[in-house]
Amino acid sequence: MRLLFLHPDLGIGGAERLVVDAAIALQNRGHTVSFLTNHHDPTHCFEETRNGSLRVRVVGDWLPRSIFGKFYAFCAYFRMVYAAFYVVLFQSKEEPVDVIFCDLISLGIPILKLTHRSPKILFYCHFPDQLLTKPGGILKTIYRMPLNYLEEKTTGAADGVLVNSKFTSRVFSETFKSLNVTPDVLYPSLVTKSFDNTEVLSNDIHDNAIVLLSINRYERKKNLPLALKSFKLLERIVTKHEWDRLHLVIAGGYDSLNTENREHYEELLVIMENLGLKDKVTFERSPSDEVKVKLLHQCKLLYYTPTNEHFGIVPLEAMYMKRPVIAVSSGGPTETIVDEQTGFLCEAEPEDFANAAARIIKNPKLGEKMGEMGRKRVEQRFSFEAFTEKLDQIVQSLVDKKSK
Incomplete structure (x- = not known):
């Protein structure tokens, strides 16, 4: 199969380690994988994204990360929407894919649904984004309201949802009350x-x-x-x-x-x-x-x-x-x-x-x-072999549903 990983900032962190490991796991199973990201600094990234083991394309890095030191979430969402439109208008025609694996920001999912050949969308929820923001005053509450609403609705548009622990699964259900979605738990693993x-x-x-x-x-x-x-x-x-x-x-x-x-x-x-x-x-x-x-x-x-x-x-x-x-x-x-x-x-x-x-x-x-x-x-x-087997089964199941 052909898979595209869509990630906001391919730097160094737990979320980045997981998507890199997921890409390696699926590549080891014979699938073709590549990354599309808003930012990738060769001096601040995991080795596999720098040494050619994984193909990485950067789009939209010229877009602002903030507006006068504020509105980080809005800018991150906008950058990811830009990347999603890039997939629809250019990437999918150059390299059609069967599955798009995205994480962290769900806002691009409905846009990705417009992609040529209608690939399945798999969303990995490390944690609801709205719970990661610090509490603020009334203006911040008003600012976050549409973002939180969009996060919930667009997450529900994915064909499959994964979470990283039973703890996150419980938080997911408590946060996104309108969604009739039971995410699969895929524990991160180690490339030992x-x-x-x-x-x-x-x-x-x-x-x-x-x-x-x-x-x-x-x-x-x-x-x-x-x-x-x-x-x-x-x-x-x-x-x-x-x-x-x-x-x-x-x-x-x-x-x-x-x-x-x-x-x-x-x-x-x-x-x-x-x-x-x-x-x-x-x-x-x-x-x-x-x-x-x-x-x-x-x-x-x-x-x-x-x-x-x-x-x-x-x-x-x-x-x-x-x-x-x-x-x-x-x-x-x-x-x-x-x-x-x-x-x-x-x-x-x-x-x-x-x-x-x-x-x-x-x-x-x-x-x-x-x-x-x-x-x-x-x-x-938590072996890498078990991680690889479960992820491969999940991806294969999505594609099988599509073929039916």
């Missing part, structure tokens, strides 16, 4: 070859360090200050010898064009300074895949700080690398992490995270045992 085949680089922190690692985008909703504050509390819990060896690495996606990324990075630097942790913390902005694997190899545990995270691929990456995960007990991590077995599920409080981390620091064998169990859980429940 990228972990197995990556050479572990030398340690550039210091050989005797006990590294605690946090991996998340530089966004306020990821609650990265929780990692800093809980790390500081360890000074009172562990021995002086242990504290002297501890080092925290905060790594994650960072886009210099993103205002929040820039502002939040500066905020984290201030928090670090105020906590007196300048020599105990390293920030890694947009680390390469090789650097990320190195960090996962070096660390003793992973901090995962977001609350109500939709799924969270990073805990799976850490578990596959045999590292215990300390995460907030809500959202997707409750479906991936087994409390007290592959890590700890905690309240989003510095004390709880610090106490959990101290248990692993003081008892290295506990961390090793949790790491082994985490690796087995990923291989049994």
